[in-house]
Amino acid sequence: MTDQPVYTEFGFSDEEWGLLVGLPQAVLTAASAAESDSTRRTMQENAAGLETIGAGRESASPLVAAVAGEVVSRTGDPEVGEELPVIQPSDPQALIEDVLGRAKAASDLLAGKVDEGEVGAYKLWLLEIADHVVTAAPSGGFLGIGGETVSESERRFRDDLSHVLYD
Numbered sequence: 338m339t340d341q342p343v344y345t346e347f348g349f350s351d352e353e354w355g356l357l358v359g360l361p362q363a364v365l366t367a368a369s370a371a372e373s374d375s376t377r378r379t380m381q382e383n384a385a386g387l388e389t390i391g392a393g394r395e396s397a398s399p400l401v402a403a404v405a406g407e408v409v410s411r412t413g414d415p416e417v418g419e420e421l422p423v424i425q426p427s428d429p430q431a432l433i434e435d436v437l438g439r440a441k442a443a444s445d446l447l448a449g450k451v452d453e454g455e456v457g458a459y460k461l462w463l464l465e466i467a468d469h470v471v472t473a474a475p476s477g478g479f480l481g482i483g484g485e486t487v488s489e490s491e492r493r494f495r496d497d498l499s500h501v502l503y504d
Contacts, residue, residue, distance in 0.1 A: 346399075346403075347399075347400060347403070347450065347451060347455075348450055348451075349446075349450065353446055353450075354407075356439060356442060356443055356446065357400075357404050357443055357446070357447075357459070358404055358407045358408055358411070359439070360436075360439055360440060360443050360463065361390045361393070361404065361405070361408050361462070361463060361466055362386075362390065362408060362412060363435075363436045363439060364386075364436060364440070364463050364466050364467050364470075364498065365382075365383065365386030365387070365390065365466055365467075365470055366426070366432065366436075367429075367432050367433045367435075367436040367437075367467075367494060368382070368386065368466070368467040368470035368471050368491065368494055368495070369382040369383060369386070369470050370425070370426050370429035370432055370433065371429065371433060371471065371488070371490045371491045371493070371494040372471075372488040372490050372491050373429075374474060377474075378473075378474035379425070379474075381473045381474040382470045382471075382473045382474055383470075384473070385469040385470055385472075385473035386466050386469060386470040386473075387412065388469070389462075389465055389466045389469040389470075390405055390408050390409065390412075390466060391405065391409050392405070393405030393408075393462050394406050394409065396458060396462065397458070398454070398455055398458030398459065398462075399455070400451060400455040400458065400459055401455075401458045401459055401462050404459070405462075433494055433497075436498075437497055437498065437501050440463065440498060440501045440502055441501045441502075443459075444456075444460065444501065444502050447459060447460075460502040460503065463498065463502065464495070464498060464499060464502070467494065467495050467498050468495060471487050471488075471491035471492070471494070471495055472486055472487055
């Protein structure tokens, strides 16, 4: 008896599973890159995103729990203090466009493979990741005082992600 990869339970190929597992961290990175911040703020955003990804392991959705478990096994467990490296892409807009395209592909994939409840849970989880990242550290201000909780570019990314997933 061989151990089957978890994604075969859901009927996904290795490539399809890779898309679903790679997307949460990509959403985190794109949400953080939507607004240029200090390294400290970017680290706060990464921590908030990784915590939200990790919390997905406790989801009532078997799909979200499985994807979150896989992401955490690959990137590190925030509950034991592991952190993602700070990624500052050279072209944030290109990264955002790529992530939005991958989100659309994942949405289309899920619609044809799993029931509506699993589709909805995965999409909501992605939006929660983006929301926690963009609200983790205020942008602007001086010496941590002032600034706006969610900048216009962060709001635009979150809204664009929502449109891609739900339109």
